[in-house]
Amino acid sequence: MTENIHLGEKAIDPEVAQGEGGEGGPRSLVSLLAYGFIVALLGLLAWGLIRVQRGPVDSGMAPDFTLTTFDGETITLSELRGQVVIINFWASWCPPCREEAPYLEQTWRKYKDQGVVFIGVDYVDTEEEALAYIAEFDITYYNGPDLGTRISQAYNIQGVPETYYVAKNGELRGVKIGPLQPPELDNKIDELLAEPYTPEEPSQ
Amino acid sequence: MLTDVGLLALVLAFVLGVYATLASYYGGRTNQDTWVESARNAAILTFPLLTISVFAVVYALYALDFSLAYVADVSSRAMSPFLRVTALWGGQQGSVLFWAWLMSGFVMVVLLRKWERDRELMPYVIAVAMLTTAFFIGVVVFITNPFTRMWHFPGAAELTMAIFQPAGAMPYIPEDGSGLNPLLRHFGMIGHPPTTYLGFTGFVIPYAFAIAALITGKSSGDEWIRATRRWTLVAWIFLSIGLVLGGRWAYDVLGWGGFWGWDPVENAMLMPWLTGTAFLHSVMMTEKRGMLKKWNMVLIILTYSLALFGTFITRTGVISSVHAFSKTALGPAFFGFIGLTFLGSLSLLFARWDTLKSDHQLESFLSREAAFLLQNMLFLAITFAVFWGTVFPLISELVTGTKITVGPPYFKRVTGPLFAALVLLMGIAPLFAWRKQAVRKLGKAIWVPFAASLVLSGVWGYAHRMHPAVYPALWLVTFVVLAILMEFWKGVRARIRGRGESPWVAFQKLIGRNRRRYGGYIIHLGVVMIALGFIGDAYLKSETQGTLQLGESLQIGEYSLRFDSLDYYPGSDGREVLEATTSLFKNGELVTQLNPRRDYFVVQQQPVTIPGVYSTAAGDVYALLVGWEEIGFQSSTFKIYINPLIGWTWLGGLVMILGTLIAAWSPSRDREGATYTLKPRQASLSYLAGD
Numbered sequence: 082m083t084e085n086i087h088l089g090e091k092a093i094d095p096e097v098a099q100g101e102g103g104e105g106g107p108r109s110l111v112s113l114l115a116y117g118f119i120v121a122l123l124g125l126l127a128w129g130l131i132r133v134q135r136g137p138v139d140s141g142m143a144p145d146f147t148l149t150t151f152d153g154e155t156i157t158l159s160e161l162r163g164q165v166v167i168i169n170f171w172a173s174w175c176p177p178c179r180e181e182a183p184y185l186e187q188t189w190r191k192y193k194d195q196g197v198v199f200i201g202v203d204y205v206d207t208e209e210e211a212l213a214y215i216a217e218f219d220i221t222y223y224n225g226p227d228l229g230t231r232i233s234q235a236y237n238i239q240g241v242p243e244t245y246y247v248a249k250n251g252e253l254r255g256v257k258i259g260p261l262q263p264p265e266l267d268n269k270i271d272e273l274l275a276e277p278y279t280p281e282e283p284s285q
Numbered sequence: 286m287l288t289d290v291g292l293l294a295l296v297l298a299f300v301l302g303v304y305a306t307l308a309s310y311y312g313g314r315t316n317q318d319t320w321v322e323s324a325r326n327a328a329i330l331t332f333p334l335l336t337i338s339v340f341a342v343v344y345a346l347y348a349l350d351f352s353l354a355y356v357a358d359v360s361s362r363a364m365s366p367f368l369r370v371t372a373l374w375g376g377q378q379g380s381v382l383f384w385a386w387l388m389s390g391f392v393m394v395v396l397l398r399k400w401e402r403d404r405e406l407m408p409y410v411i412a413v414a415m416l417t418t419a420f421f422i423g424v425v426v427f428i429t430n431p432f433t434r435m436w437h438f439p440g441a442a443e444l445t446m447a448i449f450q451p452a453g454a455m456p457y458i459p460e461d462g463s464g465l466n467p468l469l470r471h472f473g474m475i476g477h478p479p480t481t482y483l484g485f486t487g488f489v490i491p492y493a494f495a496i497a498a499l500i501t502g503k504s505s506g507d508e509w510i511r512a513t514r515r516w517t518l519v520a521w522i523f524l525s526i527g528l529v530l531g532g533r534w535a536y537d538v539l540g541w542g543g544f545w546g547w548d549p550v551e552n553a554m555l556m557p558w559l560t561g562t563a564f565l566h567s568v569m570m571t572e573k574r575g576m577l578k579k580w581n582m583v584l585i586i587l588t589y590s591l592a593l594f595g596t597f598i599t600r601t602g603v604i605s606s607v608h609a610f611s612k613t614a615l616g617p618a619f620f621g622f623i624g625l626t627f628l629g630s631l632s633l634l635f636a637r638w639d640t641l642k643s644d645h646q647l648e649s650f651l652s653r654e655a656a657f658l659l660q661n662m663l664f665l666a667i668t669f670a671v672f673w674g675t676v677f678p679l680i681s682e683l684v685t686g687t688k689i690t691v692g693p694p695y696f697k698r699v700t701g702p703l704f705a706a707l708v709l710l711m712g713i714a715p716l717f718a719w720r721k722q723a724v725r726k727l728g729k730a731i732w733v734p735f736a737a738s739l740v741l742s743g744v745w746g747y748a749h750r751m752h753p754a755v756y757p758a759l760w761l762v763t764f765v766v767l768a769i770l771m772e773f774w775k776g777v778r779a780r781i782r783g784r785g786e787s788p789w790v791a792f793q794k795l796i797g798r799n800r801r802r803y804g805g806y807i808i809h810l811g812v813v814m815i816a817l818g819f820i821g822d823a824y825l826k827s828e829t830q831g832t833l834q835l836g837e838s839l840q841i842g843e844y845s846l847r848f849d850s851l852d853y854y855p856g857s858d859g860r861e862v863l864e865a866t867t868s869l870f871k872n873g874e875l876v877t878q879l880n881p882r883r884d885y886f887v888v889q890q891q892p893v894t895i896p897g898v899y900s901t902a903a904g905d906v907y908a909l910l911v912g913w914e915e916i917g918f919q920s921s922t923f924k925i926y927i928n929p930l931i932g933w934t935w936l937g938g939l940v941m942i943l944g945t946l947i948a949a950w951s952p953s954r955d956r957e958g959a960t961y962t963l964k965p966r967q968a969s970l971s972y973l974a975g976d
Binding site for chain 1: 539543546597598601616617620623624627628631635676679680682683690692693694892894911912922
């Protein structure tokens with residue numbers, strides 16, 4: 082070590098700023114923290130990896146949910162049998178969502194009288210910004226916040242925007258990850274509308 | 286068959302990579318040069334073997350050999366030969382092979398050039414670098430092999446993917462491929478992956494040297510830093526170019542009027558850039574004053590780890606992103622490798638902690654040393670903020686069961702002030718003296734740019750008086766630019782006075798004799814330009830949207846856009862183009878014609894929105910065609926953004942490249958050899974140490 086002789090100045094060890102001790106190795110607390118951090122991070126990544134390898138839910142019966150819209154209406158997916166349901170996960174902070182918003186609204190207006198329901202699920206957002214977004218794009222289909230991210234977890238979404246297609250019988254018929262582009266939504270809706278549907282008899 | 290040769294070369298490269306790792310480590314441990322020598326040859330040979338493999342894939346892409354699943358996936362008949370070749374990095378299999386190839390290229394060059402000089406470090410440099418390379422080659426061989434073919438079992442509904450023909454299966458060769466994702470057909474996306482990969486893989490060299498220095502206990506010296514300085518700079522500038530190209534691509538193709546969205550994929554790339562930038566600066570302290578050695582080690586390990594971490598989270602989709610990446614079997618293997626790298630580096634670092642003591646201590650908080658320390662802390666703080674925001678959704682979901690994504694507002698609020706502090710430091714720090722700075726002298730050096738910047742930014746801010754918040758930001762960049770220009774002026778003036786040179790000669794010689802310093806200042810100017818783009822984006826942006834009938838106009842600020850016509854025609858590369866012709870007026874005067882487009886790629890069924898952009902130094906007018914009347918083309922919907930100052934971002938990127946070239950350029954021997962020669966073959970060391 083070089084002796085630091087500097088008149089009247091208090092020497093400052095630059096390494097102190099790192100939070101490490103002067104002599105020998107780092108203090109055991111520091112090394113413990115560093116290892117703890119790395120192990121925790123690896124644990125987190127492992128958990129995320131296991132979760133992501135399950136992939137999004139895109140087949141079988143669509144997980145049921147009840148959404149309270151920003152207007153205070155309550156919609157339950159299982160009560161919409163017989164109609165084609167488009168579930169769109171979005172957020173006001175998500176740029177690609179803005180990209181697809183006009184197309185979604187336009188498609189909704191085109192199909193709304195043909196037995197199609199659009200449900201916008203607002204994911205991790207503030208109500209104020211969400212309402213501004215809805216006003217900006219003049220969105221008229223059902224829209225509500227995903228309180229406690231329950232719906233997005235049921236569908237295991239990977240991000241926003243994501244759009245799930247639900248057939249008349251309540252089965253999932255695919256998912257679009259990323260912004261919708263014309264005319265894919267029209268095509269999908271036409272395809273699902275063409276499916277025959279016989280309502281199940283209420284059990285005796 | 287060329288593909289078979291490519292596959293064979295790939296497998297051989299993997300075997301050699303594993304062998305080089307083991308042999309060099311064993312040779313280093315037991316001090317047996319023959320093993321190290323043999324490992325070195327194996328490591329060097331890896332590159333030509335991978336080159337054969339890469340060539341085989343490129344040729345298959347070019348020749349449209351659709352028997353390979355990868356070619357069928359990313360190439361198609363409608364694509365131009367150039368695009369077909371760039372499809373090498375258009376999908377995962379090709380990307381990882383390309384990555385491994387670049388990395389082995391770096392390793393080969395470093396082994397060819399540096400072998401005689403740092404014999405002690407070399408075994409472990411080879412071991413570390415080749416372990417990484419072998420891992421990536423292994424991933425290509427076993428997990429995402431580009432030589433995989435498609436097979437069809439009679440009666441089976443789905444195709445089987447396998448490299449060799451399974452018993453009873455028939456080869457399946459489609460007529461045409463699905464072609465490269467249309468969003469990737471842009472110069473930014475063609476250049477972005479190679480530059481990014483060069484940046485990421487390039488950092489393996491300083492990392493390998495750092496780890497080798499730790500293993501051999503030579504970490505108290507700065508040989509490893511001197512040996513890798515230029516490598517670091519090369520890796521860093523490629524990463525920087527990659528970031529700028531990625532931003533440019535997002536701006537041109539994604540059609541939301543911005544260039545940086547704080548998306549996990551972008552953050553993944555930003556984090557190693559931040560720590561790498563800190564490292565580049567921090568090593569100067571070790572070279573000049575023998576200080577901050579622990580910082581350097583921590584920073585290079587962090588940089589490399591973050592590069593791996595970023596690749597991991599983006600390629601496996603662990604953290605949701607608005608970019609859609611395909612899920613693959615890459616995850617578990619990559620996870621194991623990352624765990625090994627993190628824990629191995631950390632335990633090695635702690636084992637050698639006491640070799641990393643500073644030769645000197647910080648004497649004053651007002652000194653060049655303190656400024657370097659502060660900038661390290663700022664970079665680390667920003668990195669941590671970005672890291673936290675990136676992994677937070679995962680943490681929140683684990684802890685509370687609720688996924689909370691922090692959007693761009695978090696990143697802007699937290700990192701904004703830190704970046705501002707960093708930019709300010711960039712202006713002041715070069716004025717600080719080593720050891721201790723007298724306040725009076727500093728005041729004298731600063732007052733001219735300070736006063737001038739107040740006046741200039743006042744005038745400039747007046748032009749944007751609707752947004753008063755922008756004023757401090759404009760002052761900051763003005764001040765820093767003036768402070769940097771003052772440094773140039775002082776240097777030139779000293780030469781003019783002292784040597785009687787003409788201003789131009791003085792300017793050239795000033796830079797020529799101190800390439801690293803003035804190259805650095807030029808890079809700083811580039812950074813300020815990029816900051817300008819961010820300031821415009823944060824404070825001055827405006828947008829509007831409207832549906833126009835033919836001949837109608839949409840007003841935004843002093844501009845108005847008139848819709849003249851909408852045309853439909855078949856374009857190149859299998860697309861159908863819908864192109865609007867619009868006239869842009871500024872204060873009633875026609876300035877230009879803009880042609881926002883919507884290209885529809887028929888095979889992929891994917892539309893791409895291409896903006897019409899009018900760029901000036903003051904900013905861009907960015908018009909998008911977002912909707913149109915299907916019949917008769919009588920009306921269209923446009924979205925217009927005014928993006929002030931954004932052009933400076935791209936210019937700043939170019940200036941950064943220029944500065945880096947100056948800083949990294951090999952000087953001619955007679956002028957200033959000592960400053961740049963890594964470690965001369967015969968020259969005495971004392972000559973170097975005093976530089």
